[in-house]
Amino acid sequence: MIYLTLGRVQLDWGKNGRFQNHSALFRPGDLTDIPYFYAADADDPESADLPLIRHSDNFSYRLITEMKQGYSAPLRTVARRLLLLGHTDDYCRAEFKALTEIGYANHDFGFDDLKALMSSANVGAANFRPDLGSENFDRFFAEHVVAGTEAQARLQSHSQDDGEISGLSAYTIIRLLADNPTAQELPVTWQFADVADGGWAPSESFEAAVRQPNRFLIVTEGTSDVQIIKHAIELLAPDLTDFFDFVDMRENYPFSGTGSLYNFVRGLISIRIQNNVVVIFDNDAEGVFNWERSARLNRLENMRIVKLPDRSAFENFRTIGPTGEQRADINGKAAAIECYLDAGPEPVVRWTSYDQKRDCYQGVIEGKEEIARQFLGHKKLEPGYDYSGLEHILTMLISECVRISEAEAKATLEAEHPDG
Structure with missing residues (x-):
């Protein structure tokens, strides 16, 4: 038995x-x-x-x-x-x-x-x-x-x-x-x-x-995004780590840059990939532009195309640009994944270039490499570290994965009970 x-x-x-x-x-x-x-x-x-x-x-x-x-x-x-x-x-x-x-x-x-x-x-x-x-x-x-x-x-x-x-x-x-x-x-x-x-x-x-049909392939704009999201799952959701696969970023990461990721999404759709896939764009000017045009594609049922979520904490963010220092909303303009980490008491975004496609400036948080390095060095949850931004990302990610699996499970149930 x-x-x-x-x-x-x-x-x-x-x-x-x-x-x-x-x-x-x-x-x-x-x-x-x-x-x-x-x-x-x-x-x-x-x-x-x-x-x-x-x-x-x-x-x-x-x-x-x-x-x-x-x-x-x-x-x-x-x-x-x-x-x-x-x-x-x-x-x-x-x-x-x-x-x-x-x-x-x-x-x-x-x-x-x-x-x-x-x-x-x-x-x-x-x-x-x-x-x-x-x-x-x-x-x-x-x-x-x-x-x-x-x-x-x-x-x-x-x-x-x-x-x-x-x-x-x-x-x-x-x-x-x-x-x-x-x-x-x-x-x-x-x-x-x-x-x-x-x-x-x-x-x-x-x-x-976890069988392959129940796993999720996570694809992002670059290696740092993959490293941070993977490590966040290991720290904040260790009971779920075996549900996720990531594009191999150890050598020759193939999708660096948002334009490349957009083309990759088109390729996945054209071959009707059978894996469950979640594509995550950054929440900056370039990322939002490519997320919007990717979202207009006829995506597959087993695919979700999202961007990093907006945060109220980003609505009044310290920034530096050609006109000096000012507070600004960086959602959709400069919120790359490092902004969701604990960047200290006074993080600052520097505006770097004007994005004609979206009529706004693109920005980057200063010291992003060090901010990422500190987080990736965590072996366990560190007292005093602000994980709220990462929790926001994982909530969104897990929710999208659940929606894929739920739709598949309901379809199976309906096939088993066609009159139910």
Whole structure:
């Protein structure tokens, strides 16, 4: 048997060679020893000191616990990774609607009702029960989510088995609990050792790796942009690093300069590239010009073309130009990626050239190489460093990636439930 669990709640299971591969939910570092549970005869004298589980009036067994390799990560991390796999709240709503319309759901809850229940229930106690090896989601839902609420009677009146809400996928259950503060640290575990040891699947199939269709190729104007964004993900979103690929910038970076990037975008569209791609232009005069003309192209569904986001902090920025020093809005004129780093208490942009295409000056922040060098030297988050600009970039980037995956996931769902 192979199980995906939340605490001891079974979310998904398989047997022998028939199971869903959940490796993308985890990072390689999530591989560890986790508890596996087995049943021994209740009358076995060698197991007499083990917990006795009464399954029914006619059947009891002893609970054996063994530690074996498997994956384990807190629900908060898994729920965030699910977004990049396309399993968003909107997807969950669509799945719920499809199941309801085909008559699979045996309850009268709306999606918002269910989300409110799952978000507010005190489910921390469901982590480990000393008298239980595992439990199914229906029992978990009845005992830890609706017990003692007005919804309990509604659930039981529609159910054949003391209250169940069958049909929801494991990923939708995790996403419904994503905002519940009592669920954040519950372990999501994947117990695959028995299937691997039994030879039902090669061991490498359980390596935590995001498949290429779920990865995102990030393309920028130059090497510094790639280096900074990649390092920002490593520091600020380390649980998501394996979702992203970057154009190799170690030697002969091929897309230096915005004009080259525009032509590259045209090339990707012409060959209908199958990878998920996010193209990021700078938020300066030249970058905005090429972003605007790239955005007019008939881009692919698996592609997003964006520029670095505007920031209110850039609206009153110290600048130096032919007429001297003044405060100015550098959004769309001089906000290259180094401006999103901590540039000290009084950063300054120097206007360098007039951009006739956009009727504005192009500028560059002074000391940009040193500003980038300092950030790239961070081995961990540094106290006192202002990461807000980078957080703004990553929020935009991740949001665009989620939109790509969500559209693909919804298309698959619609194909599976054409009448839903």
